[in-house]
Amino acid sequence: MSSAPDLDLLPSDVETALRKTVRALLADRCPTAAVTAMYDGDRSLAEALWPALAADLGLAGLLVPEAFGGGGASAVEAAAVLDELGRACAPTPFLTSSVVATSVLLSCADVDVAREALGSIAAGDRTAALVVPLSTGPDASLPSITETDGLLSGAVRSVAGVIEADLMVVPVRTPAGVAVHLVESAAAAIEPVVSLDMARQLADVTLDGAVGRLALADGEAAIRSGLLAGAGLLASEQAGVARWCLEQTVAYLKVRRQFGRVVGGFQAIKHRLADLYAEVEAASAAARYAAAALAASEDVEIAARVAASYCSDVAVHAAEEAVQLCGGIAMTWEYPAHLYLKRAKADQLAWGTPSAHRAALADVVNLVVGAPPA
Template sequence: MSSTAELKELASTVRAVLAKHGDRDVLRRAIDGEAGYDPALWTLLCEQVGVAALAVPEEFGGIGAGLVEALTVVEELGRTLHAPPMFGSAVLGVQALLLSGATEACERLLPEVAEGGRTLAVCWADATGWDTPGVHVEDGKLTGTAHYVLDGDTADTLIVVTADGCYEIDAAAPELTRTTAPVMDPTRRLTTITFTAAPANRLGGDPQAITRLREIAWATLAAEQVGAADACLQMTVEYSKSRVQFGRPIGSFQALKHRMADMYVLVESSRSAAYAVIADLARGSADPLDIAAARIHCSRTFATIVGETVQMHGGIAITWEHDAHLFFKRAHADAQLFGQPPRPLARPA
């Protein structure tokens, strides 16, 4: 695990690249249904920062840094709402491969993933969510439909989660069809992939590995939500300094100061919760209750923060030209992505 100083340097580097090369027009075009990501930005992040290689072990051609470093990048991407294949491929896809224990597949696929030349997508959910895989195995072939697939429209290789373990299949296989439909969050494309008796390479894996994959997904979402919530807070603070009402900046009004202070407390408490479970996951000692608690708290925080952002920006926040509505949609979509913990959290007395 990197030191705090090294993680801050990584975050600063990614933030600088996004600020200089992140095309905001990509997000603006998302409103018109042309969502996706800027391939040039992804190439730059991979070549100059090595983001795709962070969670890939050295023996498979990666940097071997780990989850903490990879999710530091995800947090920075959350600040801008850019959605290159970091979450779906460089985090979930890589972790699904590693958890499957398929050494041959890791040796064959991960070096290209680390270089940014190959992207992965994890096919998992059925129409109702992530509790039951949408794809099953019949006579050794994949049949069924996987819903809400991150980066599924651009992936080169699909990692399919089934009740019998994980499978690998080429995304260009003729036995599958990919459909990308409009969703709540236009800045993140989710794909539906249907398999019709598709031959695939079995990787392995067991129910415990799949449980860990969901925990990683929740921790990754928490990191993204912290970054996005912090961006909304900073956006609101800056606006309160420039927006004048009754001859004074609105940020000087005590009522708004209190609301922004409450926003700050929410962001920092969510950051603490997310960082704690990410560090525990990286060490292999994460408590499922802690992960579920972080999942819930970060989701609620992001929704609350973005709601305050819209209110304190006033009318401008509900226009297409402002980014507030994009953060609002990301917050409510993230709250559903990969499902919620199945029951209220409580520890035995």
Template sequence: MTAPVDLLYSETEEELRSAVRSLLADRCAPADVLARAETGDPYDAALSRTLGADIGAAGLLVPEKLGGAGAGHREAAVVLEELGRAVAPVPYLTGSVLAVEILLGCDTTAPDTAALLREIAAGRLTCVPAVPLTLAPGAPLPHPVHDTGDGLLTGTVTSVADARAADVLLVLADTGLHAVPAEALTLTPAVPLDLTRPLARVTLDGAPGTRLADAATARAALAGALLSAAGLLASEQLGIAEWCLTETVTHLRARHQFNRPLGSFQALKHRLARLWLDVASARAAARAAADALATGAPDAPLTVAVAQAHCSGVAVRAAEECVQLHGGIGMTWEHPAHLYLKRAKADSLALGTTGHHRGLVADFAELPAP
């Protein structure tokens, strides 16, 4: 008999949420994020270290024997909800989720892999995978990087997220998975839609790398990591939608027209009620995906696909409503609404589009194509 899905937050998860939210309120206010985005270098290294090392969020998915917290996907999902609420410019999804899951899919008893996991869990090292952010679970894995045979790697990978913040990049080559120091690569910044999660083109021209896994193991590890990251991305999208709904309600209560609060107009009440229902259902879908990943449920791929297919659209609609219902100020650079809209739109392409995940749902449910 299948165990029931627990969609509620535990006391430990709520305590973790409180710690992360307090940190972000103090160190990652919308005005601060906007100011950093204007410089073209949004990353806050001090914030990343505090989140990863002091709070211990970097090691949530890392087993205790490797220096981590030995927690799970439910706890990581809570962190991502709060990071989505703040559109925090930290490489958590790519580093503490995607890269960690790839490494855990390799032989963790190998010294090089274990050392990387310990450094990541301690918050001393940022490691991100050199794969396109748009790479989706269930999609064919690319092989743009070639191993020349003497441990040197050559090739180019486009649309790599958070590469500029990384100390080490995990590179999938035709001979397997390699850890490459950031200084051995050439990074060419791309023009991103999301100013808080920059993209770059990674070029390897005879770059030395440490081989962590063979080709078959590396491909299996990356496939599993993409599934986990897509499932947890739904929690980030949930955080975006929750912030947009809360801020919009607050604005409509305070803003008056014809001597009445805007929120008292029936048409706007209906729009907010529909959005609240969307956010509530997105919370259920995101929590179900996190729980399925945490428990290793056999239907985790289906649950993740459902969560992504739903939460992606909810985040975008919530951000669009936030911009529109704020009126003229919502269209200005000074208001942070545009950061949330851009993050929501970028997330809708990350780790698979809504159409891709709907296709996966149809495949899992054995529904024939039209």
């Protein structure tokens, strides 16, 4: 096996400034109370927040090349944005549209319809969504949308980002494999479903004779590459979730008193926080390496799968610790800990479970599971 590539993992000035700008905007426009209100059906935050991120900050086309009107940035900058979105538990289609769908479309960029779609995404005029279940990993079977006389039919359940999308990137089964078609969202029946994480609400999509525009006849590799990029960069969001949980828990335990002492001063609590700190730091490092690998197109599969499998579990553990260590207040609807636990649990299933990524990773590195050590 070749040695790991020498990737630059230090934050650049551009990345630092981008992170600072996104955090300031989210602090001003994404209060946790408004995120909580989404569980009661109030989507006003999502409707107002995305235009500010997409158009005002130009994040919608961050990964789109400058030739198509985008920012021409790399996965490293996208990871910085996702880390901040995770810290705020923000309800935006950045991951589904600007990362996953855009990654697939970039593989189709030789076709006019794909270039047109990338231009509209970069301008912030439209959002896109890849029509696969949220749980679909890079190695999972793809939905069975079929084409007859140029018309697409079939149903896909639990699709992320499609509620906000104007354009759907649809995998279509053909005798030769899997093609990529672009379908206007208005041509499909989209039924929102109650989701564990209502800040990333899922929906069932039904196509019944919808007109699709062919973007790539042999598109399975493009779709799987987009799913792998999504899983690798989702790790940055999960790292952001985990760090918020750690920081808020530490801050709370510094002021909460019990038996005449600050709770954070108890040795058992210190040990748990120290262990959690080590996990969160490791998750941030894994997520950052995955983003750098994606940006450099080196060691992508190993880096993305390591980050996806590790950061998923760390985010859940950090959220669970936040709920438990913050005690009774964490059980209330007003305290935001439940938002992060729901986001972490939902993300744990997104674009491949940790166990699925570990199994695939074993194949990549030629590890025989259960074999005795050499």
